[in-house]
Amino acid sequence: MKRTSILAIALTTIPMVVAQSTWAGQAPGSLSDPDIPVSHHDRVYAAEQFSNTVSVTDPADNRLVGEIRLGEPSPGNFSPLYHGQVLVHGMGYSPDHRTIAVVSIGSNSVSFIDTQTNAVKHVTYVGRSPHEAFFTPDGKEVWVTVRGENYVAVLDGKTFEEKTRVIVPAGPGMQIFSPDGKYGYVCSSFNPEVEVISVADHTIVGNVKQASPFCPDLAATPDGKQVWFTLKDVGKTQVFDARPPFALLKTIDTGPITNHVNIARNANGMFAYVTVGGLNQVKVFRTDDFSQVATIPVGSLPHGIWPSGDGSRVYVGLENADAMIAIDTLTNKVIATVPIGQAPQAVTYVPNAVPEGDGTQNTVPPGVAGQADHLMMVPAGTGKSAEQAAAPTSVALFDQGLVQVLQAAVTGLQSKQPYVLGLSNNPDGSGNVDVLANFMTNPAGSAIVNTIGQIRQVVTPGMSTTGDTRRYLVIAPQVAGKPGAPVQVQAR
Structure with a gap:
């Protein structure tokens, strides 16, 4: 009670100071x-x-x-x-x-x-x-x-x-x-x-x-x-x-x-x-x-x-x-x-x-905790950059040594539908898609997708050490258990 009384006095006697500091x-x-x-x-x-x-x-x-x-x-x-x-x-x-x-x-x-x-x-x-x-x-x-x-x-x-x-x-x-x-x-x-x-x-x-x-x-x-x-x-x-x-x-x-x-x-x-x-x-x-x-x-x-x-x-x-x-x-x-x-x-x-x-x-x-690469994915076929997309999907590749944990914060998809995150040989996502992860969107059409592997080496320009063709991240709906037409592609 004594402490409260002192505070009350302070508030009434020096209001300008208290207003500035508290x-x-x-x-x-x-x-x-x-x-x-x-x-x-x-x-x-x-x-x-x-x-x-x-x-x-x-x-x-x-x-x-x-x-x-x-x-x-x-x-x-x-x-x-x-x-x-x-x-x-x-x-x-x-x-x-x-x-x-x-x-x-x-x-x-x-x-x-x-x-x-x-x-x-x-x-x-x-x-x-x-x-x-x-x-x-x-x-x-x-x-x-x-x-x-x-x-x-x-x-x-x-x-x-x-x-x-x-x-x-x-x-x-x-x-x-x-x-x-x-x-x-x-x-x-x-x-x-x-x-x-x-x-x-x-x-x-x-x-x-x-x-x-x-x-x-x-x-x-x-x-x-x-x-x-x-x-x-x-x-x-x-x-x-x-x-x-x-x-x-x-x-x-x-x-x-x-x-x-x-x-x-x-x-x-x-x-x-x-x-x-x-x-x-x-x-x-x-x-x-x-x-x-x-x-x-x-x-x-x-x-x-x-x-x-x-x-x-x-x-x-x-x-x-x-x-x-x-x-x-x-x-x-x-x-x-x-x-x-x-x-x-x-x-x-x-x-x-x-x-x-x-x-x-x-x-x-x-x-290693401070090492990561960051990418963006945008709607397929629109030609939009990550800056132009309203809510682009962000992707982080967290370095774990020889491999990376991939995390994609996926947005802009259909509600409660099955999709795949995969790799394509083509920037527009066309052709064969190798699936990295299957996921289901939530009611807001979004999802957090995680997978792990040597992913940076193939999706980041200049990182491949084997001479293999560069790959591109793609998101596509699951159609009859297989990837359908791409809906999001890796921004370039």
Whole structure:
């Protein structure tokens, strides 16, 4: 109470100073939390799925500090895996800002890393394909959504050992908490339903219908009034009341491959920032009237997003560009781009993560994690370049040594139809097509397609060392089990 009284006095006696230095608490905290200005003590982390690393960035000068290596590139994972992590993907952090929790989907693990030293201090193994992990606001528990099964694993916040499970519909995607720590909100990636869980007794106390089954991410506003969640399969974002009876408030069409959402408050108000991977954009909405106030071009396949401790910036991982960008929230302009590791997924900004020193311990240079080639695909037969195409398919070839992981963020196709990604001898995609991957589009006509092989050597000009004819990437519908006429071709 005494602390609140001092703050109240400060607000009434020096309003000009406070208005310039403090706007309000930022997500995932409470509106009453003090803002923390950007400094060299802060860190931005990204979980990088194909290099199996966590990048560490100093936001004060937007400089990559280094990579925390949790596992090896793909060829090293083809034999029995006894050590190291695979498909580093999800991320959360503790209320004291001293620990990040990093989820690896392929090895079913949560790695707890000390933010001061970048050292892994514990690894907890949970069920099949966990997706995200986050601490409760009091730091006593860590909730892990086990997306490959039907429960949230509840870990002890000190020992990091599993102590109980909360059974939910199959495929829990992510969880976040109300700022007061009363509720946990768990969206689903397999069932069209968000569960609201009482943190005190781990019981389900409400639910919200999703417009589609596939929710990858959600965020609660610092004022405790709203929860925003994304729907990747249909390209929508929905908002519901964070308080009982948890009524749905708004459904917004945001675009194909709608990935993550987060909240930032600044001098202009409170805003939801949504990454739209299929459009290579971040869209910005007011939380009071849900109006869209900005569309920000950002680069290939924006994914994770998180605000700085003062709300002056949001940081976004570009999954198919191997980069982290910083957006100024007052101008909604990109102000920095930082090269990082391969295929960044979740992003977290941790204020005051490194109280002392330079925080470079236990990090390594990017090495192979910083090596990738980037291509674009455009509609076949139109003669359009990647710049002219409205929503081109972006392709990244992530170097794994002798081979590459290919990831294509496919857009602009027919809804829920079978297609192939393949190689053609001809730039226009004609002739025989050798299939690299079969895939099915989602209701928005998009898909994330992955395959692996020595692909760069044949699709990149001048890379072939065998004298073989260059090949070209092509996307074609499946017709009677075979590739039909091409609908997208590699941009030249």
